[in-house]
Amino acid sequence: MPVSFFLVLSALLFSIGIYGVLARQHAVLVLLSIELMLNAVNINLVAFSAMLQEAGLGGQVFALFVIAVAAAEVGVGLAIVILIYRNRQSVDLDELDLMKW
Amino acid sequence: MGLLADDALRRVDTAVGNRLMDQRVDFGHVDIKVAPENLVEVVTALRDLEFLSCKFFTFLTGIDRSEYADEPGGLEVLIHLYSVEHVFHVNVHVPVDSEHPVCPSIVSIFRGAEWQERECHEMFGVEFEGNSNLSNLFLPEDFEGHPLLRSFKLPSRFVKAWPGAKDPEEASAGGR
C-alpha cells in the first residue's frame, strides 16, 4: 500500500486542525483542533515507522511521546481555560485581548 | 421533679412582674399576659435570667376567642416556653388587635419562631414586625383568607355534612 495514502490523510487531518484553530472562538474547541493536528502527526510517524521497519521503532516511540505531550498539554490547557472562565465568565478567545486581569 | 408552679410564678413575678397584665397558675403552668409592646423584653428576660432560663422554645400560635362561649374575647398570640433546667412551663398570652393584628417578632430571641410566626401569619393574619419573611409556609401562595380564624368556615361543612354525623344509610341515600 502506498505510503502516500497515509501521508495525505495525515495532511488532510492537519489542515482540518488548522482550520479549527483559526476559525474557532471557544478555547476548548481550539484545544480539540490542536488534538486533531497532533493526531495527524502521529499517523505520519506510525506510517513512516511501518515503512522503515529496518530503521527501528523510532516512529512508534515518538508517537507515544506525542501522546504523552498531548496529555500534558490538555492538562495545563484545560486548567488555564477553567481559570480564565472563573475570572472572566467567558472562554471566548477573541475577547481575551488583555494581557492581565 | 422541677419547681412547683407557685414558686415558678413567684420567680416570674420578681423578674418581669411589672410588665405583665395578668399572671396566674393554670394546671401547673404559669400563665402570663403581656402587651405586645412589652413582649420582646419579657421573653428575653424569661430566656436569659439565670433563675428562669426558659430556653426551650416550645411553640408559638394564635388563638381566636371571638366565638368562645359566654365570654367572647379577641385574638391572641400564645407563646409557650419551657425551662429544661428548672422544669416549669410558661404560657405567654399576647392579646392583639383583632382588626389589625400586629405583634413584635421574637425571631431574634428564638430562631425557631421564624417558621411558627410564618404559620401564625398565614393561619391568623397576625403581622409580625421584624420578621422579614412572612410568606406562606403550609398554604398555597394564592390562598385567600386565614383559615384558623373562627370567621373562616369550612365550606364543605355547608355543602355536605360530615358523613359520620349521620347514619351511613342516610348519608348514602343523599346522592354522592
Next chain:
Amino acid sequence: MSAETWQQVVFWIFALLITGAGVLVVTTRNVIHAALWLVGALMGAAAMYVLLFAEFVAWVQVLVYVGAIVVLMLFGLMLTRAPIGSAEFDNNQRPLAALCAAAVFVVTSVILIGAFEGQEINFARTAGTSTESIGTAIFSSYVWPFEVVSILLLAALVGAVVIARRD
C-alpha cells in the same frame, strides 16, 4: 480477495471516518458534540495504528487519548458550565481560515506525494512489532527523550494543579 485489498478497504473506511469526524469537530455547533466527534476521529486513528501493526500505540491512544484526555475535556466542559449549546462559536475569519487550511493541505500533499512516490508499506514483511521491542527501544535508544517527557509530564501536573487551585 487478497489481504492487500482488505487492508485497502479498511484503510478507506477509517480514512473516511477520521476525515468526517475531523470535519465535524471543527464545524459542529455544540462543544460536547465536537468532543464526542473527536472520540470518533481518535478511534479511527487507533484503528489506523492497528492496521500499521502498531498495536501498542493504538491501545495507548485509546487508553490515554480517549479514556483520559477526552474524558477530562468533557469533564471540564460540564464542570465549568461554559456555553455549550448551539451558540455561534466561530469568528468572522472562517473563509480565510478555510483558505489557509486548503493551502496548507494542497502544498503539503503535493510535496509529500512527490517526495514519497513509489514508496510502499510492505505489509508482508511486517509480522507485527512486539511490545517487547518497543519497550527495548524506549529504554535503550530513546531513554533520554523518555526522561524528558517524564519531567515534562511532572511539570505539567504541578503546573495544572497550581493554575487550577483556588487561592
Next chain:
Amino acid sequence: MATTEDRVVDASEVAAEVSRGNLLTEEMVLNVGPQHPATHGVFRLLATLDGEVLVNADPVIGYMHRGYEKLVEARDYRQITNLVSRMDWLSGINNELPLALALETLMEIEVPARAQYMRVAMCEMNRILNHLMFFASFGAELGAITPTFYAFREREDIQMAMEMTTGGRMHFGFFRPGGLKEDAPKGFFQQALKGVRQVIERLPDYENLLIGNEIFKQRTVNVGILPQDVAYSYGVSGPIARGSDISFDVRKDEPYSSYDHFDFNVHSAPNGDCFDRFWVLLHEVVESAKIVEQAIEGMPDGPIMGKVPRVVQAPKGEVYVRTENPLGELGMYLVSDGDRRPYRLKIRTPSYSNVSALPYVLKNTYVSDMIAILGSFFFVLGDIDR
C-alpha cells in the same frame, strides 16, 4: 487518610470565599424533592449549590397539609382520637396519648393502673417500631441496604402484637379518654415479650453493622452539627435534642401515665452530629424494650376504663399536655369552651420544630452530607404538615 475535621473547615471556608465574592463560580439551584427517596415523603428542599457545597438550603413544606387544627374544631372528641393518630403515621398510638391525657386533665378522670401500664407498654412498642424504621432508613440513605431488612424483620413480631390488640398496624385508634378501647387479648403479652426480647438480643449485632463500620463513622461523625443552644432556640426535642447533649425527656422530667414506675435511662450524646443522633436513637430502642418488659411483667389487674361520662364533654378551661413522642415532644394545647368539640386544639408536633432547624444545620455542608443530615433528622412528613 485525612480526618473529618479538616473537611468541615474546608467546606465553610469555600463558602466564606464565595460569600466574599472572591470566586466567581456559578451557583446552581437543585430541587431535592418533592419526590426524592431521601425525603421520605413529599418534602422539598431548595438547595443552592456551589459545586458540591450547599450554600443555602430552604425546606419547602406543606405538601401534606391537612389542616388538622381546623378540622378538629368541627369534630367531636371521639372522632379526633382517630384523626390525630394519622399525624405521625409511624407512631400512631403515641399521638393519641396527649389528647387522652388532655381530656383526662380537664375532666378530672382517674385512669386505672392497668390501663396506664398498657398505655406505656404500647407506646414503647410503638417507639421501638418507629426507631427501627429510622434505623432502617438512615442506613438505606447512606447506601447500606442490609439494615432495612433486619429492621423490618424485628419490627414484624412487635407489629403483630400491636395488631393483635388494636387490629391496626399503623393507625391504631386505641386510647380513649379514661382508658383503653379494649383489654389485651390472650397471647398479647407473650407475643410482645417475644418481640422486645428479640430486639434486645439482636440489637448489638445491628449496632456493629452500622456504628462499628468505619465508613459509617466517616460519613456521620462531625457531620451536620447542631449545637445545644441552637437546638434550644429552635425547640428541637427528642432523640435529636438528646444527640445535642440536651438530657431532656418528658418521660423523666414530668412523668405521665405512670412512667415514674419504670426504670430506664435517658441517653444523650455530646457532639450533636449525625452519629450522635443515630447513636441516641439506637440506644433508646433498648431502653424502650426494657420498659415494655417491666410494664408487662408488672402488669396490674383491674379495669381498663376509668369513670367516664357517657358524652365526652370537657369543661371550660385551657391545658397544655405534652408527651414524649418517639421523635420528640408532642404537645397539645387544648382550649375548651365546654362543648363536645374542642374550641381550639394547637398541636405542637416534634418533627415540625425539629425540621425548622434544618436550614441552620444544612448550611455550608456537602451535598452527600445533606442526605446524611436529612436521614439523621428523623422526621415524618405527616407530623410536620399536620
Next chain:
Amino acid sequence: MPEIALTTWQILLLKVAVILVVVPMGALVGGYAEHKVMAHLQHRLGPMYPGGFHGWATTLADGIKFLFKEDIIPAAADRKVFSLAPAAIMVPIIMVYLVIPMDRTLVVEDLDVGIFYLLAISSLSTIGILMAGWSSANKYALIGALRSAAQLIAYELPIVLSAAAVAMLAGTLSLNGIVEAQNFPFILWPPGIGLALFLVFVTGAVAEMTRVPFDMPVAESEIITGPFTEYTGMRYIFSHMFAEMGHMVAFGGIATTLFLGGYRPIIPWEPLELIPGVVWFAAKTMMMIFLFLWIRPTFPRVREDQLQKFAWKFLIPVSLALILFTGAWVLYV
C-alpha cells in the same frame, strides 16, 4: 468423529458468537445471583416464584418487563447523544470479553498486549456515562456523570498499576501468557505482594463498577441512579442494569485471569488438571462475583471527597509501592 475443517474466519465468527451468548448469559446469571445472594445475606428469601425453582426466571421476567416499557426521551434532551449513550456504555463492556481466556484455546483473540487492551477498552464506557449524564438535561444526571468521570479517572490508576505489576511478574502482557505464568496463582505467590495487589485491584474494580461502597455516581438515595435517571425500558437495561452486571462478570473474569490463575487449577497437582479449564475459570469467576456481591450489603456508601482522598492519598501510593516491591521480587528472587 469426522474432522471438521474450519477456516480462520469461521473460527473467529464462532468465537464471537460464543461471546455474544456468554455476555448476556453472564449478565443474567449475575443478576440472578445478585437477587439471591443478597437476599440470603439479609435473612430473606428473595424472588421465589417465577420459574419454579427459587425464582430462577425472575431476571428474565424483569428483562421482558423492561422490554415492554415505553421508551421515553426527555424533551430537553439531546436526542442523538441520549440514544447513543447506552451503546457507548455497552459496546466496550462486550469488547472486554474478547480477550479473556476461558480456556487455553477458548479465547477470541489472544492479543500480544492483552492487559493493555483490557484497561484501554474498559475505560471507554466512561464516555458513554458522560454522554448519558449530559444529554439527559437533568441536574441529578449531570452531577452523577461528573462524579462518575472523576471516580473512574481516579480508580483507573490503581487498576492499571496493579495490572502492570502482574505483567511484571508474568513477564508478558498477553493474558494467556499471564495465566501460563501462574503455576501458583499470583494471589498466593509472591506471598503478601500478590494478595496486596489483588486487594488493590478488587477495590479499584468495585469503584469502576460503581458499586457500594463506591456507588456515589449512581447513589439511589441521593441522585437517583445519577446519569441514568431519565432512561427507561431497554435503554435503562442496557445502560445501567446490563452494564453493571456485564461489568461485574467481566471484572470477575479479569481478576480470575490476573490473580487466581485463570483456567488453571489452583495448585499444580496432576489430578486437578483433569478438570477442564472452563470449569476452573467459571468456578473462580463465580467466586469473584460472589465477593463483589458480598461487598454490597456489607458497607454504607462513602462520600465523594472521601472517595477521591482514598484513591489519591492511599490507593495510588500503595500501588506504586507495590510496583516497587514487585520489581524487587522479579529482579532478586
